[in-house]
Amino acid sequence: MDIDKKIQHLAERLSYIKDIFGDKQTENVRLLETRLEEFVQREQALPTKEKHAAIATVEDLFGFVEKKLETELTPMDKVRIVRHSQRICLRDILENVYDNYTEIGGKDENSIDPSMLIARAYITRRSGKKTYHQPVMVIGQEKGHGEEFRNGGSVKPWGNAKALHYMKVAETENIPVHTFVFTPGSYPIEDAPGAAQQIAKNLYEMSGLRVPIVSIFSEGGSGGAEAIGLADMRLMLSHGYYSVISPEGAAAIEGRLRSGERAGSELIEKCATQLKMTAADNVRMGYIDHAIDEPALGARPYHYDFFRRLRQEVIRATDEVVLSVKGFTPFRAMALRRRRGKTIEDLDLENIYVRWSLSSAARTRLVQKRHKKFLRLSRQAFLDRRPFVRRCSAWWWDKGWDIYSYFKYDLWRKHQKQLIYAVEEVDAEARVLMEKVLRPWRKLTSSLPSVPTKDNSKERDLTMLSQWDQEDEARNGQWSYVSGRAKEDKAITCPNSGSHGCLDLWAPDLFGEFAGVCNYCGHHFPMEYQWYLHNIFDPGSIFEFNSEVEAANPLGFEGLDVKLEQAKKKTGLKSGCMTFEARIDNVKVVVAMLVAPFRGGSVGAAEGEKFIQAAERAKKKRFPFLAYVHGTAGIRIQEGVNGVIQMPRCTMAVRRYIDAGGLYLVLYDTNSYAGPLASFLGCSPYQFSIRSANIGFAGPGVIKETTGMDIPPDYHRAHRALSRGHIQGIWDRRDARSNLRQALLTMGGRNLYYR
Amino acid sequence: MLDITKLLEEIKASPYEELVITAPHTGVVSFAGVEEGTRVVGATGLWKEVPGTRLATIEREHNQKFILAHEKGVISKVHKELEGTFVEAGTPLVHLRHFLSKDEVMSIILKKALYLFNAPERAKYYFAPDADKKIKASGPKAVTVHDGQELFIMSRMKREASLCYSGPEGVIYAVYFQHNENVDAGAPLIGVCPPDQVGLIEDVVIRVQTEWVEQD
Numbered sequence: 028m029d030i031d032k033k034i035q036h037l038a039e040r041l042s043y044i045k046d047i048f049g050d051k052q053t054e055n056v057r058l059l060e061t062r063l064e065e066f067v068q069r070e071q072a073l074p075t076k077e078k079h080a081a082i083a084t085v086e087d088l089f090g091f092v093e094k095k096l097e098t099e100l101t102p103m104d105k106v107r108i109v110r111h112s113q114r115i116c117l118r119d120i121l122e123n124v125y126d127n128y129t130e131i132g133g134k135d136e137n138s139i140d141p142s143m144l145i146a147r148a149y150i151t152r153r154s155g156k157k158t159y160h161q162p163v164m165v166i167g168q169e170k171g172h173g174e175e176f177r178n179g180g181s182v183k184p185w186g187n188a189k190a191l192h193y194m195k196v197a198e199t200e201n202i203p204v205h206t207f208v209f210t211p212g213s214y215p216i217e218d219a220p221g222a223a224q225q226i227a228k229n230l231y232e233m234s235g236l237r238v239p240i241v242s243i244f245s246e247g248g249s250g251g252a253e254a255i256g257l258a259d260m261r262l263m264l265s266h267g268y269y270s271v272i273s274p275e276g277a278a279a280i281e282g283r284l285r286s287g288e289r290a291g292s293e294l295i296e297k298c299a300t301q302l303k304m305t306a307a308d309n310v311r312m313g314y315i316d317h318a319i320d321e322p323a324l325g326a327r328p329y330h331y332d333f334f335r336r337l338r339q340e341v342i343r344a345t346d347e348v349v350l351s352v353k354g355f356t357p358f359r360a361m362a363l364r365r366r367r368g369k370t371i372e373d374l375d376l377e378n379i380y381v382r383w384s385l386s387s388a389a390r391t392r393l394v395q396k397r398h399k400k401f402l403r404l405s406r407q408a409f410l411d412r413r414p415f416v417r418r419c420s421a422w423w424w425d426k427g428w429d430i431y432s433y434f435k436y437d438l439w440r441k442h443q444k445q446l447i448y449a450v451e452e453v454d455a456e457a458r459v460l461m462e463k464v465l466r467p468w469r470k471l472t473s474s475l476p477s478v479p480t481k482d483n484s485k486e487r488d489l490t491m492l493s494q495w496d497q498e499d500e501a502r503n504g505q506w507s508y509v510s511g512r513a514k515e516d517k518a519i520t521c522p523n524s525g526s527h528g529c530l531d532l533w534a535p536d537l538f539g540e541f542a543g544v545c546n547y548c549g550h551h552f553p554m555e556y557q558w559y560l561h562n563i564f565d566p567g568s569i570f571e572f573n574s575e576v577e578a579a580n581p582l583g584f585e586g587l588d589v590k591l592e593q594a595k596k597k598t599g600l601k602s603g604c605m606t607f608e609a610r611i612d613n614v615k616v617v618v619a620m621l622v623a624p625f626r627g628g629s630v631g632a633a634e635g636e637k638f639i640q641a642a643e644r645a646k647k648k649r650f651p652f653l654a655y656v657h658g659t660a661g662i663r664i665q666e667g668v669n670g671v672i673q674m675p676r677c678t679m680a681v682r683r684y685i686d687a688g689g690l691y692l693v694l695y696d697t698n699s700y701a702g703p704l705a706s707f708l709g710c711s712p713y714q715f716s717i718r719s720a721n722i723g724f725a726g727p728g729v730i731k732e733t734t735g736m737d738i739p740p741d742y743h744r745a746h747r748a749l750s751r752g753h754i755q756g757i758w759d760r761r762d763a764r765s766n767l768r769q770a771l772l773t774m775g776g777r778n779l780y781y782r
Numbered sequence: 783m784l785d786i787t788k789l790l791e792e793i794k795a796s797p798y799e800e801l802v803i804t805a806p807h808t809g810v811v812s813f814a815g816v817e818e819g820t821r822v823v824g825a826t827g828l829w830k831e832v833p834g835t836r837l838a839t840i841e842r843e844h845n846q847k848f849i850l851a852h853e854k855g856v857i858s859k860v861h862k863e864l865e866g867t868f869v870e871a872g873t874p875l876v877h878l879r880h881f882l883s884k885d886e887v888m889s890i891i892l893k894k895a896l897y898l899f900n901a902p903e904r905a906k907y908y909f910a911p912d913a914d915k916k917i918k919a920s921g922p923k924a925v926t927v928h929d930g931q932e933l934f935i936m937s938r939m940k941r942e943a944s945l946c947y948s949g950p951e952g953v954i955y956a957v958y959f960q961h962n963e964n965v966d967a968g969a970p971l972i973g974v975c976p977p978d979q980v981g982l983i984e985d986v987v988i989r990v991q992t993e994w995v996e997q998d
Contacts, residue, residue, distance in 0.1 A: 515844075516843075516844065517843055517844030517845055518842065518843035518844065518845035519845060520845060520847055531842075531843065531845060533843070737827070737828055739828075739829050739831075740829055740831045
């Protein structure tokens with residue numbers, strides 16, 4: 028019986044090796060296969076003792092070959108390891124790493140989303156003679172071992188909402204959160220909440236969550252991973268991957284495949300290598316704090332030693348996070364530091380006791396530290412060609428603003444406000460008093476006869492219809508910027524002409540006078556970003572900053588340098604994000620603009636950094652902050668994790684700005700998809716769109732590719748986004764300026780635009 | 783009385799519709815390489831989002847517009863002589879022979895044979911309780927209706943009103959609405975058939991189902 032089990036186990040190991048390496052390593056596979064077959068044939072004839080000896084030899088051979096193969100793993104092999112159904116899953120970890128756990132928020136199929144698993148768990152430690160039970164909230168994607176209903180760890184929006192809910196529970200209970208990232212990516216449903224919105228919400232809340240978060244990555248597929256991966260300490264299993272896109276997806280984009288076609292395995296392998304998605308790469312780049320060594324060819328549920336190591340690592344990570352923000356812990360922190368780099372046998376964290384609940388001051392420090400940590404990331408991934416002197420002067424200028432805004436807003440404004448409130452109160456009291464005193468006098472004067480002056484302007488306003496081209500804002504079709512397409516002598520057919528009967532429009536009319544809006548049905552043709560630059564903001568008020576920050580190729584991705592050069596030449600910009608100060612009807616704003624012609628408006632390290640700088644500037648200067656999204660295709664995949672890390676980074680910047688009292692507005696135009704939408708754009712409470720916009724998490728091609736579902740042609744149109752509750756309003760392009768001014772005035776609060 | 787057998791024979795004799803595709807507006811025509819006998823497809827996809835075969839291009843004021851096939855079928859005639867000339871709106875460009883499918887034949891026959899009672903306004907419709915009971919028990923054909931009979935309940939925004947049937951006497955042969963969905967004004971609710979013709983229509987339906995060969 029025992030022998031049978033061992034044979035079955037070996038057969039499983041063999042099939043695992045076959046699955047991982049595919050048609051590579053055929054010799055090694057054949058060797059193992061023949062040895063195992065030989066043993067199975069001889070087995071019946073052998074006496075028991077020899078049987079055990081023989082199977083031990085075969086097992087040793089397996090171990091030897093596995094160790095040898097381990098050194099030859101390519102990044103794509105690791106992707107296959109992570110996706111294999113024999114890979115450890117969150118259930119195994121809960122069983123073996125934690126001392127006790129209770130699943131909450133549903134169980135198996137009977138859960139709002141079975142691919143997101145939440146558990147309250149205990150870690151028990153003994154220090155001296157005392158036993159401590161330390162509660163944690165464990166949250167993670169559960170792939171199961173090939174269970175269909177888990178959806179392969181692709182979490183639906185409500186799964187992420189469940190995770191967020193229990194993170195907040197953990198915050199209330201003041202217990203740390205351990206998140207386990209086991210996802211190939213989020214499920215691209217547009218619903219309420221949409222996939223993008225929910226991830227954005229998660230990121231926004233996690234960036235201010237006042238309990239320690241430790242995150243362990245096994246399979247980190249872009250947006251889905253970020254939804255629970257924003258953490259104080261990020262560990263990664265050595266055979267895991269953390270990437271902006273799956274290698275297949277990258278190959279499909281790189282190979283310019285049309286939907287339905289499949290990329291060749293060579294291209295996929297190449298993309299996997301170029302994306303630098305392994306644990307070692309991510310540790311080197313700084314996006315992961317520490318990698319946890321796995322057994323040869325990846326951890327599987329029978330590797331009990333590995334679970335012990337994982338337990339120690341998780342405890343150490345939590346201890347480190349907690350001790351780094353606690354007030355006085357010199358010896359324990361030192362002891363912990365000294366244990367870094369020790370082998371698992373020497374590690375004995377059980378006898379150091381660290382209480383994982385934090386005081387209020389420590390929790391504040393924790394959040395500050397988290398923000399600092401993320402702010403430092405990816406600074407090396409873009410170019411800044413400013414000379415040293417200018418950089419120095421910029422730094423000083425920045426510090427100057429810090430000091431100035433501290434004195435002006437934090438110190439002076441606070442007292443000024445108190446004074447103003449006091450004056451207001453006295454004034455209001457005095458008015459009531461004066462009213463009483465003056466009433467007899469008013470009575471007397473109003474009874475005297477006087478000649479009424481006739482003013483019929485109000486009557487005219489109320490009784491006559493308004494027309495957009497008669498109002499000042501429309502400038503009677505005299506726009507300060509006219510699209511180049513207006514120079515063509517041709518007629519253009521509105522796409523709605525079939526259903527709405529629109530007549531053909533002459534291009535100079537359409538793109539010149541009508542601002543790209545069909546005169547008959549109001550269909551918006553996409554417009555260049557320059558149109559907005561010149562027609563929305565006060566003339567001559569735009570002052571661009573940080574224009575020197577340049578998009579680069581941090582991973583050395585093949586062909587990206589050339590493409591970037593082309594984009595820079597074509598647009599005259601250095602990155603896909605333009606940041607500037609401007610005025611709208613004399614209200615000053617800081618604007619970050621994602622520009623579609625620059626590589627589809629994709630966001631990489633340079634764009635993210637500029638966005639963050641813009642948010643910081645708006646915070647310092649106490650200006651409202653407008654994100655104008657002319658178009659974004661998502662995260663720039665060729666930058667790999669350097670790009671994806673901009674999701675938490677920029678969201679944190681936005682959070683700092685909003686927490687400090689700022690007004691953050693987002694305005695979408697043309698196409699906005701994926702990463703940026705699922706983070707720093709989607710988290711805004713005030714999101715509007717021009718009527719021409721398409722808004723969504725994944726484009727139709729990606730949805731078809733990942734879920735196999737066809738989606739209706741108008742799935743991503745702005746009006747659908749509005750009905751899903753994603754955006755708060757749809758604007759006519761010609762009214763964009765007046766609507767922005769209106770939004771600033773109405774949402775800006777007491778001081779117009781800064782609380 | 784309608785001779786349904788004759789009608790079916792007529793349809794069988796010419797099992798297609800001859801569609802004439804005309805110029806939607808003035809412009810210079812250039813044909814897109816379609817010949818007589820070419821098979822073309824109409825718009826496909828769940829939402830008809832995949833456009834049909836391009837038949838011709840018509841250009842006016844530097845604005846090229848494609849003329850696409852709306853139905854699948856075989857091109858029977860192309861007015862090649864118009865290639866490169868300026869045509870007026872409504873000029874026939876291509877003749878398309880669209881072969882009828884089973885459903886289309888059936889709907890043609892039923893439309894001619896049945897009396898259709900249409901919805902007077904957009905609302906949800908239900909059968910009145912006594913008719914409803916009969917229909918649930920033994921199908922719609924068990925109900926005979928006559929002019930002025932209170933047959934429907936029209937429900938809109940939770941306000942319900944009764945609706946009387948008006949038309950010739952007969953049995954309800956087809957029901958075109960579902961009780962949980964809104965029916966647009968003018969859309970048919972039921973198709974009524976004189977009692978003596980029920981057997982005849984059933985015969986025809988069976989014959990169409992079994993005999994009609996769809997030509998692709």
